Amino acid sequence: MTTTADAAPTPLAATRTPSAWQKALKQKRFVAGSVITLLVALFAVFGPFLAPHGENEVVGTPFSSAGPLGTDYLGQDVLSRLMYGGLEILVIALLATVFSTVLGTLIGVVAAYGGGWWDEVIMRLNDVMLAFPQILLSLVVLTAVNQPKAWMLVVLVGLSNAPRTARIARGVALGLVSRDFVHAAEALGERRSRIILAEVLPNMNAPLLAEAGLRLTFSITLVAAIGFLGFTTDPGAANWGQMISENRLAMSTQAWGVLAPVLIIAVFTIGTNLMADGIAQVNQRGGD
Amino acid sequence: MSATTSDASGSRRSTTAGGIAVQDLRVSLTGRDVDVVDDIDLVLSPGEVVGLVGESGSGKTTVGTSLLGYARPGALIERGKVLYGDRDVLGLPWQQVRQLRGEEIAYVPQDPASALNPSIRIGKQIVELMALRGIGTAESRLEGARAGLAEVGLPNDDDFLRRYAHQLSGGQVQRVALAMAFLPRPKVLVLDEPTTGLDVTTQGMVLDTMGALCRSHGVAALYVTHDLAVVATIADRVAVMYAGQVVELGDRDQIFRRPSHPYTRALLDSIPHLRQARALAGIPGRTPAPGARPEGCRFHDRCPYAVEACATTLPQLVPVDPGHDARCIRVGEIGTWDISLGTVPDADPGRQRDVILRIEDLDVYYGRKKVVHDVSFDLANAEVVALVGESGSGKTTISRCVGGLHREWQGTIDFEGSPLGKGSRRRSVSDRKRIQYIFQNPYLSLNPRLTIEQIVKRPMELFGIASGRQATDKVVELLEQVALGPAVLRLQASRLSGGERQRVAIARALAAEPDVLVCDEVTSALDVSVQGSIVALLEELRKSRGISMLFVTHNLALVRSIAARVQILNGGRVVESGSVVEVMDSPKEEYTRRLLANSPRID
DSSP states (O other): OHHHHHHTHHHHHHHSOHHHHHHHHHOHHHHHHHHHHHHHHHHHHHHHHHOSSOTTOBOSSTTOOOSTTOBOTTSBBHHHHHHHSSHHHHHHHHHHHHHHHHHHHHHHHHHHHHOHHHHHHHHHHHHHHHHSOHHHHHHHHHHHSSSOOHHHHHHHHHHHHHHHHHHHHHHHHHHHHTSHHHHHHHHHTOOHHHIIIIIIGGGGHHHHHHHHHHHHHHHHHHHHHHHHTTOOSOTTSOOHHHHHHHHGGGTTTOTHHHHHHHHHHHHHHHHHHHHHHHHHHHHHHHOO | OHHHHHHHHHHHTTOOTTSEEEEEEEEEETTSSOEEEEEEEEEEOTTOEEEEEOOTTSSHHHHHHHTTTOOOTTEEEEEEEEEETTEEGGGSOHHHHHHHHHHTEEEEOSOGGGTSOTTSOHHHHHHHHHHHHTOSOTTHHHHHHHHHHHHTTOOOSHHHHTOOGGGSOHHHHHHHHHHHHHTTOOSEEEEESTTTTSOHHHHHHHHHHHHHHHHHHTOEEEEEESOHHHHHHHOSEEEEEETTEEEEEEEHHHHHHSOOSHHHHHHHHTSOOSSSOBOOOOOSSOOOOTTOOOSSSTTGGGOTTOOHHHHHOOOOOEEEETTEEEOOTTTTTSOOOOTTTTBOOOOOTTOOOOEEEEEEEEEEEETTEEEEEEEEEEEETTOEEEEEEOTTSSHHHHHHHHHTOOOOEEEEEEETTEEOOSSGGGSOHHHHHHEEEEOSOHHHHSOTTSBHHHHHHHHHHHTTSOOHHHHHHHHHHHHHHTTOOGGGTTSBGGGSOHHHHHHHHHHHHHHTOOSEEEEESTTTTSOHHHHHHHHHHHHHHHHHHOOEEEEEESOHHHHHHHOSEEEEEETTEEEEEEEHHHHHHSOOSHHHHHHHHHSOOOO
16 A cells, blocks of 8 residues: 555656656655655555554543644543554545546546547536535435445545546646647547557656646545544544544644644645645646 | 859948947857857848748857847857948847837747737727837837838728737748838838748748848848749849858859859759759758767768868868858869759550549538548549648648548548548558558658557558567668668657658558658658658659659649649639649649749749
8 A cells, every 4th residue: 555655656657757756856845755755655554553552542532642643532541553554544435536536637637638529528527516515515425324444435536526527637638629630640540548548648747747646635635624524434443633633622732632643644745745736846847 | 144143242341330230259159169050141231131041950040049148948159240330249248238129129929929929909909119210200100000011012091000919921921020020111121921820922022022122211120931943033132041151142042043052052953843853862861950960071971072181271261252261171173053854754644544532522511511522533543643732722631531531521532442431540451551641740750659669560450461570670670761760669659750751651651551642741840851851752662662642732843743634723623633743734723823823933
């Protein structure tokens, strides 16, 4: 999981052109963002093995200052909970991002390539999806089930992100489908699916990568927010979002219980955001 | 004309009063010891138009803007003087340079539409310019604007003054830009390809206006262009640039009658004439970019006359005739050049025709708008038929219908007796294979993410001609036919020059082993020397493979050299058609005559 979690953009960028990858490495914000993302991801992945205490181990009285970050509402060690509670969020957010990027890209490219009525119908349906606030859509479904499963979160977060990616993908693809090399493929009589997959999609890598980075940021906050609202796969397990909610009553006496998960989510979103920004910049300057 | 020009310019050159002189100019890339242009000496006398000709990357625009003391970002004027009167433009403080620009030395850009503010009305824009330059009084400025527009032959009523830039045609916008450049009565005018992208008739009008204004106001003009025919029409003197240096400089007639530098000769060999068909020759290799220019003579690696000394000795401009210099150490040894070299007989109008493609009563629509009316013509085996017209004439639209790229048409397109479907998806595999389309712009027609091998191989796989190793071998073979080495196989299109890309596009079309090639302005995005070699390549393919071609172009001279038959189009209708010799030597229609008269010519 480590390699996918923190190096997701790497193999994609590398297969584009080596020069784009090198250009990205010269970007300070890209490098800084990658390092931050990598560090937080490593923390979340290896945290459970290095944590000083167990996930549900009671080490003191509730909201005491035992341990580096004190204890939480049940007297569990905040630092250990922090180290346990990231992996699930990150994995769900990452899978949701992959899901939304694939789905959204397909929607956008098909709309752009189909044109005319196809474009209108697909994009208006897309607008209907967009009209739902992201969190509301998830809550409607989550309240209906007894105990949410991880895959449900992935699908829900992915679904609510997909229309946003679709808009971007359509915009990028619109500029490509009117290019002569697409016409050339059509004149040869290539299948439509092949034109989309082999001619159009490879030219969208860079902007989509930047968009995926941004969606990852939103997915993490969304997954954490859902956790904060109490919808988790396992109520006893540590979860950054849920931790904020659990410990918020003692904000004034044991602030770390809330601040630690808030800070780590903030740092991680800054990291992914910087990374996405860096890719977008390389993409802009890359020009040709 | 010729005698007076050379005499007059001989005496003019001694004085720079009112004119401008460039001395020993060198512009280099910032931070690197790489020159963009080097060793430029040029004198512009009042009332004289100097044509600065060169292919892309020759540094001609850099020289043009340095007259205004400007170098584009990333470049730096390193050395030299631009003497205007007794002042050196390059040495002046910026406030004075700023005042000089526009008032004394004006610039007309290639794309005037981007120089006009789209949200300010034309009249107001001109008045604002005059206010900025302190011309006239608040009351007199509007009248001044009217006079300025009248000067360039534009209407100057209130209705016209109230228009926005987007409500004018391309030629009108260019003339507004010209009027604005002339209003402050500059003494020097730099024109950077001002007619590129305009139709020949419009171009003719703009060039006439410009020439008349320069001569009547005694303006020294530098006309920067890649088009030798335009220079032959408008310039008094010509400077030919190659790889950042002026390689030949002389009066127009000296340059076009007795070109002395091998590069000038090669350029002239690569352009078609209106009067007679020619076997066009390109220049092998590509124009070196700054930093990759060879030692010694910068042209020696592409020069047919090169000897060993050319690679080591840096040639200086040496006089050939009075007022005619060339930068070549062998200038006295390489003999004379004759414009009729390369002339070939026109295509025989009486040739037996074996019709393969027949178009009858073609009407084409864009939505509800009918853009092509009732067009009929045919194409025979191993024959080139040219579709000629100005923008909006429907020539490309017709070719797109034939190529299966446009579906909204009525009428018949018969290919070997059976009707072709509307759009490529309604055509049989064999029809799709046998008719191939080559696009105008090779920068857009090749997928930037695929390698050349993938691009050229694809039609073979699709049509089951070859696959795997065998296909790769055929790709290499095809690339060789279009004069590209196997080294490009693994490259992406972005690594190739425009001419090389168009060759790849031709190779892709050939990979399907077609019988008909539809060529849509295939040379218009390319430099003239590259155009020459592409045309030569197409002619070779026609002869060796018996391929028929539908050749869409706006360039009548090119038609003479490549086509056997021609359809002159205007407003979506065929105005005149027939064999090239008949139509061009004895045009029957007024429109054809006007096109021919407005086409800039060298012969």
